[in-house]
Amino acid sequence: MIYEGKKKIWAEYQKEIPEDHYFYVRSCIRQSFFPASEATFLDITRNKLGKDIFETEHHTTCGGIAYHSDAIPQETAMTIIARQFALMKKYGYENYVCSCITSFGLYCETLETWREFPELQQKIAENLWKTCHLEFAKPKFLVHASDLIFKYRMQIAAKSKYKLVNKNTGEPLRVVEHIGCHYSKMFPSKGVGGAEYPYVLVGMIEAWGGQIVDYPERRHCCGFGFRQYFIKSNRGYSLANTHKKFESMEPFKPDMIITNCPGCPYFLDRWQYVIAETEGKTYGQDGHGIPVFTYEEVAGLVMGYDPWDLGLQTHQVSVEPLLDKIGIPYDPAKKYLGKNGKNLGQPEKPHCLK
Amino acid sequence: MIDFGFSVNPSSRINLDAADGEKFHRLAALEPDALKCMACGSCSASCSAAAFEDTSLRRALLSLQNGLSDDAAKLLSHCMLCGKCTMVCPRGINTRHLILSILKIYSL
């Protein structure tokens, strides 16, 4: 591996990310599965770093899941998106940051389509006016929430309490990064570092002390793939993709996985359980899985957030061995207590996966 | 083990690292023409057996090179050795001997 070569490519895929003043939109999946990640994003950017990140309860889904599942036509999806952009304009913002990769991809696709087909943009603007009485607008800068954390990675590192380092050996942790397919594979120029060697998560890991693992199936999809997961008869295919990734990363003995997409952490995490229960195989140390994190969770961990406040108890693969490795203290007794101190109930112990 | 109603789909990917090169070398030593195929498809196009069943020397050779010897044996199991492929092969491959050699080496 020639690091200089990668740097050359990264240098070619630089994207302008404004420092401050963003209109924030959430992710449907993340709100449900990783609510703490979005909360942490807002807490870090607003309270720890003092940025202006605006959010309104009036924003909706981007329509991406329905669009990619062939449930709604493109025009509908575009009108939904136009409404989101119009809200941004209405609240006086021109930088748009979204939490979801599917949304990010769809926004990029929509903006490119409008650029190529102005008549379609015109039509969507009319739709918007007819349906919502909102003024059509396009963001000046469109970024993904991970782009912002990437932008702030040094500031976060400066405020960090822990490093991604094995406290026993002093060696940097071996981290696998996984980028959502729709982040830069459709439009390599829209992602930090491009599509072949994306830098957005690598930059964070490097800034926070970890070591990146470059394994052969790094570019491969997590296995979500909308239709492949939603229909039960296709799930074996979804699972096979995840399985392929883990088989490929296994020889590199990664300590953790960091992701920037709503579906990826979910599937990389939960399918480890299903693979363990159907194939009898686990990929971490001593029968554990490889813990999977969102970038906000990792940012939260290095900044010293309580692991249970980051929602890590909702992960299928137990995070404790990794916390021990880094030396992050946690109270096992509080793992299944809610914010209000009430017991949330404890899940059953899996057969294979520790 | 739990039955979820689905499991990891088998991979269709060819893994050349796992292909049995030793057997193929043996085949090439026995009939060097095994290396000469340029995948034109004349053999399968003219094949008497292919009119009835999936039969193709071209694909059988490819399968062997890809380490899928079961596929190869299946693709040749209907062959009647009529020799039309020998007559039409533009590379002059001795297809009948090649087929016999494949069936002998790989059916064991």
Place this chain on the structure above:
Amino acid sequence: MKNNILVIGGGPAGMEASAALSRMGYNVILAEKEKSLGGHLAKWDRLFPDQIPAKQVLDSLLEGIKDVKCFTETDVNSINLLDRSYNAMLSNGITILADAVLLASGFDLFKAEKKEEYGYGIYEGVLTNADLEKAFKEGKTFSPAPMAIGFVHCVGSRDEKAGNPACSKVCCATAVKQAIETKELYPDANVYCFYMDLRMFGRHYEDLYLRAQKSGIRFIRGRVSEVSETADGRLLVKAEDTLSSKPLKVSLDRLVLMAGMRPSKAGRAVGHQLNLTTEEDGFFSSADNLLSIQRSKLPGFFYAGACTGPKTLPDTLHEARSAAMEIDRYIKENFRK
């Protein structure tokens, strides 16, 4: 009085044309931007299809231009058309008034790092056709001896995304030649050629292909999709075997990219000054693609070799000689009445 003729580019086309013109009695000035003459030929070890040493060809070309004024490490700073002659200012300070100009600026190799997924410049084991040729020329071998080596045809050719939808014409034969030489060097290694079509159009090229097959080189029809590094530092190469319609992977120790031909940057700079047009592929447009490939749209300005599109060495040399005849005819018709 001897007519001045300026030849731009000291590769095989420029050298061969200069030799011919000089034999015809013209005063030939040859300008080459590099330190030495020979262009890509000087960097090559052996040539397809007969594997004769490139040096042998280069030496005989050099022999032909003994009487030609050659300026190496010399760029054409500016050039413009006067009444009926060209005024060129060279970077060495010399100004030339030439009655005819021959552009033989050749080609640049496609920058393989642009195909990011192949990892040139990122993975140690990935190299280009030119790198391998250099290693052959310098007698360098890989250590430890590689167990598996792949050749990727059409890198930067037949690839709209790489900016070149056309075929580079020489890569297939080069890849097969290099594969044979590699197999000869490392007989125990598995050698693979990843091709889309094999364009073995020339005399003896098909023989070369058959020879490669007989030596055990495996031809896989399918373009490499991506290259990555395995835990033990080898290259994991993925492609589709399109003949069996199945995805395929293989671990290799070396992967050689057949970088294709792109128009020479220096040649385009010269053309720019004279507003010479290029076709969509970036190579210069001839007055006519059938009858007079050597003529440009400007009077007295001629082309030879790969500046009008990818060509093999024999093609290039033929063009150089016919360009010399065209120039001779032009001079006789316009300056010797």
Place this chain on the structure above:
Amino acid sequence: MISLITNTVHQITPEGIIDRYPNSYNHFVLPFVIGMTFILVYLLIGLIRILYHLSGEDRLKLLKSLINPKTAWKNIKDIFCDCLLHTKIWKRKPLLGYMHSAIAFGWFLLIIVGHIEVGLFAPRHLSGLTEGSLYYPIFYRFFIWMNPAHETLRGSVFFFLMDLILLYILSGIGLAMFKRVRSIALGMRHTTKPSLADRVALYCLWLIFPLRLLAEGFTADLSGGGFLTRPLNWVFRAFFGNELNFLPTWWAYSICLGLFFLAMPFSRYMHILTEPLLILFRNAGLKVRKPRKGFAEAEIYACSSCGLCLDACPMNTQKKNLKYSSVYFIRFLRRRNKKKVNEIADKCLMCGKCYALCPVGVNSPAIRRAIRETHNNSIKSDYSFMDTYAGSAENSDKKNKILYFAGCMSHLTPVIIKSVETLLKASGEDYEFMDRDKGICCGRPLMLAGRTDAARQTIQANTKIINDSGCSILLVSCPICLKIFKEEYSLKGIEVLHYTQLADRLIKDGKLKVSKSSSAIVYHDPCELGRGCGIYEEPRNVLKAVAELKKASKEKDESICCGYSLGTITLDEKDKAKIAESSVSSLMAENPDEIVTSCPLCYRAIRSKAEVPVKDFAEIICENIEKQ
């Protein structure tokens, strides 16, 4: 001379013949007796072994044939003509035939006439072993003294006859020696390389008769002699005087005979004794079943290693391929050299020319097929598709007279199919096409490759289709198919015809009218049609009616294979092409305008090499059908 006979008991026969030794014995007979005993025991064991390895069915067949007067007469005739007179060689190469018959028939006569002489003049010595009957007739001239005063006309006739026969043999031996030096003079381009045992036996054989002449010459004054031995005796006496020490020559004669018999089982000369057995087997209708045992063993030992197959083999166009000839195949088989045997077995084109020209009639292609069977028959195949396939007959409800089976290869030569159909239509024949779109292979290629079981499956499938069709004639355009349809299919009441045969019949019946063109053509006999099925005349009859028929340098059963026979397994493309060239050059001997053949494989092969137009048999007829 008197001293020589003083210590012998004089037993005077009516014609003055006296036994010089009372016990009729001298030590010099020992080498001969040992050799003779050895060969007799060896033969007995060999015969038992061969009979043991025959299947019960075959043994019964053999027994029946021996008591059947018709086959018994044929046996005698064949043994006499093939083993003694060598008529087969005579027909093709007279000088070579004379050589062989001189040695074989001459020696046979020598033995028979010798025994008759003993029977007439010293009958006691034929009666039992105690009287030396094993050797006495051989060395008769040593053991007797004849009173010249009592010489009769009867005795003189025998003296003359015996010397004449000896001269006959000696002339053969002389030719044989000359052949070793210059084989081409006797019509052989290539000869075999003899093995050590061959050499020992050969030199003994060469020496036996000159030594006999010497020995009998030395004793001619005692025993009497004819026009050779008597003068020789005078010469000897003139040089060596009266006291002739003749015993060493008799010793040498006996040693040569003994050595010859001892070397015989390990040499090519075993054929002398095995060939009659082979003739019995062949006439009984036995076939090669195992590659090295039973019938095959008889064939192997019957090979005389004469090397006529070297010149016959179409592979001889390249010297490197001479080693694949039948003679070496049989030799390696005899030596049990499995590797070589397999290699040669797989290389052979199975054109059958070596078999057709073999003076002994060793069916080596059949043995090669049996060898292939040992390593190819176990190859598994999946022919389940044949169970449901019912043929692609066009109008299956109509019972047609002719069912046309084009076969796999004819589909590569559409001109044949088209012409056959034109020919049938022009003759007003009703026919059905059995395999227009697709068809099951006839099974011959599998059979040739030794995959007998697989072939049986295709035969079974096709048999059902053909029998169900209700046809009365099965017409084929491929000789490969023809051979197996004729030999291995049981088609009840259905006549199998090649299109050359049908055309001949249609013209004779007046159903097809053809006119003669001015074109000069030559006809190539396909191996499977000619040597395989014996069809030489029908195509020629027809071709003579449509064009001027020229001759090839080698034709009919000597026709040179086109090289693209399905019989070979390992012969490569370059070698095939060379054979095709030699086949074409033989066809071009009389510079014909066109070449005609009647096999799709030959058609393609010859077309690829010939410089004159090549036409299919049916095609050229169609060109010359008389317009009504």
